[in-house]
Amino acid sequence: MIKSALKAAPVFSDNMVLQYGKPAAVWGYGHDGNTVRVIFNNTFLTETKVCNGQWNLLLPPLDAGLQGDLVITDDTEEIRFKNIITGDVWFAGGQSNMEMELENCNNGMEELSACTNPGIRFYHVVKRAVVDADYLREENESSWQICAPDTAGGLSAAAFFFARKINKETGIPIGIINCSWGGTSIAAWMSIEQLEKSKAGRRFIDDYAAKIGGKTDEQYNAEMNDYFAAWQKWDTSVRIMREKNPDVTWDIINKECGACPWPQPAGRTSPYAPSNLHTARIRRVAPFTIKGFIYYQGEEDIERAADYREMMYYLVRQWREDWNDNKLPFFFVQLPMYSTREEIEADPSAQNWCLMRESQYSASLDISNTGLAVIIDCGELDNIHPLDKQTVGCRLALQALKKVYGKDIEADSPAPSRIELHKFTQEETGLRIHFDNAESGLMFRDNNPNSFNSDVCFEIAGDDGVFYPAKAMIEVKTVIVFSDKVLNPKSVRYAWRNYCPTPMYAKNGLPAMPFRAHLTH
Numbered sequence: 133m134i135k136s137a138l139k140a141a142p143v144f145s146d147n148m149v150l151q152y153g154k155p156a157a158v159w160g161y162g163h164d165g166n167t168v169r170v171i172f173n174n175t176f177l178t179e180t181k182v183c184n185g186q187w188n189l190l191l192p193p194l195d196a197g198l199q200g201d202l203v204i205t206d207d208t209e210e211i212r213f214k215n216i217i218t219g220d221v222w223f224a225g226g227q228s229n230m231e232m233e234l235e236n237c238n239n240g241m242e243e244l245s246a247c248t249n250p251g252i253r254f255y256h257v258v259k260r261a262v263v264d265a266d267y268l269r270e271e272n273e274s275s276w277q278i279c280a281p282d283t284a285g286g287l288s289a290a291a292f293f294f295a296r297k298i299n300k301e302t303g304i305p306i307g308i309i310n311c312s313w314g315g316t317s318i319a320a321w322m323s324i325e326q327l328e329k330s331k332a333g334r335r336f337i338d339d340y341a342a343k344i345g346g347k348t349d350e351q352y353n354a355e356m357n358d359y360f361a362a363w364q365k366w367d368t369s370v371r372i373m374r375e376k377n378p379d380v381t382w383d384i385i386n387k388e389c390g391a392c393p394w395p396q397p398a399g400r401t402s403p404y405a406p407s408n409l410h411t412a413r414i415r416r417v418a419p420f421t422i423k424g425f426i427y428y429q430g431e432e433d434i435e436r437a438a439d440y441r442e443m444m445y446y447l448v449r450q451w452r453e454d455w456n457d458n459k460l461p462f463f464f465v466q467l468p469m470y471s472t473r474e475e476i477e478a479d480p481s482a483q484n485w486c487l488m489r490e491s492q493y494s495a496s497l498d499i500s501n502t503g504l505a506v507i508i509d510c511g512e513l514d515n516i517h518p519l520d521k522q523t524v525g526c527r528l529a530l531q532a533l534k535k536v537y538g539k540d541i542e543a544d545s546p547a548p549s550r551i552e553l554h555k556f557t558q559e560e561t562g563l564r565i566h567f568d569n570a571e572s573g574l575m576f577r578d579n580n581p582n583s584f585n586s587d588v589c590f591e592i593a594g595d596d597g598v599f600y601p602a603k604a605m606i607e608v609k610t611v612i613v614f615s616d617k618v619l620n621p622k623s624v625r626y627a628w629r630n631y632c633p634t635p636m637y638a639k640n641g642l643p644a645m646p647f648r649a650h651l652t653h
Contacts, residue, residue, distance in 0.1 A: 137161060137162055137163055137185075138160070138161070138162045138163075138166070138168070138204070138205075138206050138208070138209040138210075138211060139160045139161045139162070139211070140158065140159070140160035140204055140211055140213075141159050141160050141420075142271045142272055142274055142416075143255060143274075143309075143416070143417045143420050144158065144160075144202075144213060144420075145213060145255075145274070145275035145276045146213050146214045146215055146216075146275060146276065147214075147215050147216070147253055147275065147276040147277065147278050148213065148216055148217075148253065148255065148276040148307065149216075149217055149218070149219045149220075149221050149253050149276070149305055149306070149307025150191070150194065150202070150216060150217070150218050150219075150221075150421075151218075151219075151220065151221045151307075151421035151422060151423060152193070152194050152195060152196040152197075152198075152218040152219055152220065152304075153193050153194070153195075153196065154193050154421065155190035155191060155192065155193060155421070156190065156191040156193075156194070156421040157188070157189075157190055157191075157419045157420060157421050157456075158170060158188075158189055158190075158191060158204070159186070159187060159188040159189070160186070160187055160204070161182075161185055161186055161187070162182040162185070162186075162187055162206055163182055163185075163206070163208075164182050164183060164184065164185060165181065165182060166181070166182045166206040166207075166208065167179055167180070167181055167182075167206060167207070168180055168181070168182060168187045168189070168204060168205070168206050169204070169205050169206070169207075170189065170191060170202065170203070170204055171202070171203040171204075171205070172191075172194070172198070172200060172201070172202050172203075172216070173198065173200035173201065174200075177191050177192055178190070178191060178192065182206070194218045195218065196218055196219055196220075196304050196305070197217070197218060197219065197303075197304070197305060198217065198218040199215070199216065199217045199218075200216060201213065201214050201215075201216065202216045215278075217250075217251075217253070217305045218305070219251070219304050219305030219306055219307060220298070220304050220305070220306055220307070220423040221306075221307035221308075221309065221420070221421065221422040221423055222291070222294070222295070222298075222306065222307070222308055222309070222422060222423055222424055222425070222426055222532075223308075223309045223311065223417075223422050223424070223425045223426070223451075224288050224290070224291035224294075224308050224309065224310055224311065224312065224425075224426050224427075225311050225312055225321065225425065225426075225427050225429070225451075226312045226316075226427050226428040226429035226465075227312060227313060227314050227315060227316045227428070227429045227430075227431060227432055228312070228314030228315060228431070228516075228517055229290070229428050229429075229431070229465075229517060229518070229521075229524075230288055230290055230291070230312040230426075230427070230428035230429065230465075231288060231312035231313065231314050232288065232289050232290070232517060232519075232521060233285060233286045233287065233288070233289060234247065234284055234285060234286070234287050234288070234289045234292050235285040235286070236289070236519075237289035237519050237520070237521040237522070238519035238520050238521065238522065240289070240519075243289075243292075243522075244281050244284060244285055245281050247279055247280065247281060247284050247292065247296075248279065248280045248281065249279045249296065249299065250278050250279070251299050251304075251305040251306065252278075252279040252292070252295045252296065252299055252305070252306050252307075252308070253276050253277060253278050253279060253305070253306075253307050253308070254276065254277055254279065254284070254287050254291075254295075254307065254308040254309070254310050255274070255275070255276045255277070255307070255308070255309050255310065255417075256274065256277075256286065256287075256310045256311075257274075257309065257310065257311040257413045257416060257417055258270045258271045258274060258412075258413070258416065259313065259413075260412060261401060261402060261403035261405075261408045261409060261412050262401050262408070262412055263411070263412050263416070267412065271416065276307070279292070279295075287308070287310060288308070288310050288312060289521035289522075289524075289525070290426070290428060290465075290521045290524040290525045290528065291308045291310060291426065291525065292308070292525065293521060293522050293524070293525025293526060293529070294308075294426055294525040294526075294528045294529045294532070295308050295525075296525070297525065297526055297529035297533075298529050298532060298533065298537070301529075301533055301537070301539065302533075302537055309417055309420065309422065311413050311414070311417070312428075313403055313409060313413075315394070315395070315396070315404065315432055316403065316404060316409060316429070316432060317336065317404065317406075317432045317433050317436075318429060318430070318432075318433055318440070318443045318444070318447055319333065319336035319337070319340070319406040319407070319443070320403065320404060320405065320406060320407065320408060320409040320410070321409055321410050321414060321429075321447060321450075321451075322406070322407060322410050322446060322447055322450045323407050323410050323411070323450060324337065324406065324407045326446050326449070326450045326453075327406055327407065327446070329446060330442055330443070330445075330446055331442075332436075332439035332442045332443050332446075333406075333442075333443065333446060335436075335439065336406050336436075336439075336443075337406050340398060340404075340405055340406055343398035344398045344399060344400060344405075347398070347399060347400075349399065349400060349401060352397060352398075352399030352400065352401065352402070353399075355397035355399070356396070356397055356399070359393060359396055359397055362393045363392075363393045366389055366390060366392060366393055369388070369389040369390075370385055370389050373385060373388060373389065381514060381515075382472075382514040382515050383472075383473050383514050386472075386514075410450070414451070414454055415454065418451075418454035418455050419454065419455045419456050421455075422455060422460070423460075423461070423536065424460050424461030424462060424463065424532070424536060425448075425451060425460060425461070425462045425463065426463050426464070426528050426532075427447075427462065427463070427464040427465070428464065428465040428524065429464075430467050430488050430492060431467065431470075431516060433488070434484055434485060434488050435484070437484065437487035437488040437490075437491050438487065438491070440488060440491040440492065440495070441491040441492075441494045441495045441498070444464075444491075444492070444495035444499065445495065445498065445499055448462045448499050448502065459500075459501055460501070461501050461502070461503070461532065461535065461536050462499070462501065462502045462503075463502065463503045463504075463505060463528050463531040463532060463535075464492065464495075464496070464502070464503075464504060464505070465504075465505045465507060465524060465527075465528065466489050466492045466493060466504050466505065466506050466507065466508065466645075467485060467488055467489055467492065467507075468507045468508055468509070468510045468511035468518060469485075469508060469509075469510075469511030469627075469629075469630070469631045469632065469634065470485055470511050470512075470515075470516055470630060470631060471485075471513065471514075471629075471630040471631035472513075472514050473513065473514050475630070476513075476630075476631060480588075480629070481588075481629060482629065482630045483628060483629060483630065484630065485630040485631075486628050486629065486630065486646060486648075489508070489646055490646075490647075490648070492504060493547070493645060493647075501535075503531035503532075503534075503535055503543070503544070504531070504544075504545075505524065505527035505528045505530070505531055506527065506544075506545035506642065506643055506645055507523060507524055507527060507643075508627060508634045508643050508644075508645070508646050509634045509637075509643040510523050510524065511631065513631060527543075527642070530542075530543035530642075531543050531544075542569065542571060542572060542638065542640045542642065543642075544568075544569040544642070545569060545638070545642045545643055545644060545645045546567040546568070546569045546570040546574060546636070546637075546638050546642070546644040546645060547567060547568050547569055547644075547645040547647065548565050548566065548567055548568075548645075548647050548649045549566045549567060549568045550565075550566050550652075551563050551564065551565050551566070551624060551649050551650075551651055552564050552566075552651070553621075553651065554612050554614075556614070560614070560616075560619075561614070561619065561620060561621060562592075562602075562612050562613055562614030562621060563592060563612070563613050563614070563621050563624050563651065564607075564610050564611070564612050565610060565611045565612075565613065565624060565649065566609070566610050567609055567610065567611070567644070569638065569642075570609040570638050571609075571638075572638050572639040572640040573606075573608055573609060573638070573639045574606045574608070574609060574610075574611065574636060574637070574638060574639065574644070575606065575636075575637055575638075575639050576604075576606065576635045576636055576637075577635050577636075577637055578633075578635055579635055581606075582605060582606045583603070583604065583605045583606070584603070584604045584605075584635055584636070585603050588601060588629055588632045588633075589604075589626060589627060589632060589633050589634070589635060589636075590602040590603070590604045590611075590613045590624070590625075590626055591624070591625050591626075591628065592613055592614070592615055592618050592621040592623065592624045592625075593618060593621065593622065593623040593624075594618050594619070594620050594621055594622055594623075595620070595622055597623070599623070599625065600615045600617040600618055601615065602614060602615040602618075602624070603615065604636075611636070621651070622650060622651045623648070623649070623650045623651065624648070624649055625647065625648035625649070626644065626646060626647055626648075627644075627646035627647075628646060628647075628648055634646070
């Protein structure tokens with residue numbers, strides 16, 4: 133008898149989390165005409181016929197917290213996945229700050245040693261940019277893992293802390309599909325077809341094509357060999373320095389070891405080429421049924437901040453299309469403060485990161501069923517990879533707990549809703565800023581909680597558009613800003629630098645959104 137070719141897609145394995153509460157997609161391969169049946173805990177769920185070598189079906193909605201074996205059979209062969217649990221599955225994507233491993237974050241080894249939780253499980257999507265024989269081999273060897281010290285070292289730290297808080301607050305098992313790549317542009321995570329729908333997307337395509345020029349794949353591979361040799365030399369030097377002094381700063385590393393070799397050479401098969409990671413990573417796991425997305429990216433696209441709002445719209449649209457659900461929640465992270473010491477010395481008022489943060493906030497307002505985790509207070513001078521991923525995961529979780537799980541909590545950072553003139557005397561005028569998301573009230577940290585004598589945190593300007601440092605006073609849910617150098621203020625901004633103090637918080641602990649605003653009447 134010829135053995136059946138029954139297979140499930142590689143994303144299905146022992147220990148996986150199946151999405152509960154809605155039809156869950158299961159798919160794979162088999163012999164045409166065979167009937168594929170799915171059984172969970174000895175209960176028949178559904179069946180379908182194999183057509184053109186493939187089968188696809190939807191499981192009926194299951195309750196949360198069920199545990200057992202999932203059996204797929206065509207009466208000739210049986211596939212049995214053991215120790216399956218039903219819960220919520222979240223897809224974690226982005227670049228290096230989402231990719232940062234649990235073992236490498238702040239207090240990483242301590243967190244790792246205490247991470248054991250059978251209610252948190254994860255799947256690493258193969259980290260390759262081209263689906264070739266090596267990719268398929270790794271994919272066939274991939275599997276879901278239960279969170280434990282010997283398995284979770286490479287799990288996204290931000291995603292882990294997100295999952296831990298959701299699991300603790302709801303009791304629902306959480307699965308994470310771990311899929312990030314350091315240094316990637318947003319354009320790497322969309323299809324060419326999606327990118328071509330927007331002017332911004334077409335610019336990404338054209339600009340990268342210009343970088344490649346007439347370069348062949350062989351030339352690219354040779355350049356990459358040279359690049360990796362340079363990177364390994366640099367990385368070895370950095371590791372040696374950190375072994376000698378675990379607290380060594382990036383400022384010293386850059387002086388002693390040189391800057392990290394970046395960017396990589398451009399090439400058709402590069403992970404940084406538009407759409408490559410969408411093909412090689414997103415499409416390899418979609419449409420495995422999920423609860424929603426968490427996303428941390430944008431550093432690589434700082435110089436394209438003007439396009440980012442549009443690009444976020446198309447990214448969210450792309451991923452929702454890939455998962456066949458145009459309402460999937462999408463929560464993303466606003467970039468924190470960042471600058472190098474050299475950049476501050478050269479131009480302390482640089483603002484290119486501010487424009488990206490503003491674009492991210494605008495996207496969160498424009499795109500339905502999204503939310504923004506503000507981490508403006510988590511940046512580290514001279515370190516584009518801040519280690520505090522506990523706060524990142526927690527604030528992403530607050531978004532989900534409020535907007536998906538219906539918890540009665542405050543999850544959004546204070547943001548200005550309107551400004552108006554405030555008269556101190558006939559001659560002295562300031563601006564009063566009203567805030568949304570300030571139900572608990574506002575406060576300043578590391579200073580008088582009700583007033584702040586700012587150097588650069590608050591700035592105001594008159595009709596000439598020249599900004600001056602301003603003093604600020606809190607009155608419950610509003611802030612009054614003023615300066616004796618601006619008698620007739622028309623504009624205000626807060627934390628409008630690449631790197632500066634961020635003292636204003638809601639009393640619930642969430643930092644105020646960086647912003648700029650103008651008097652409209």
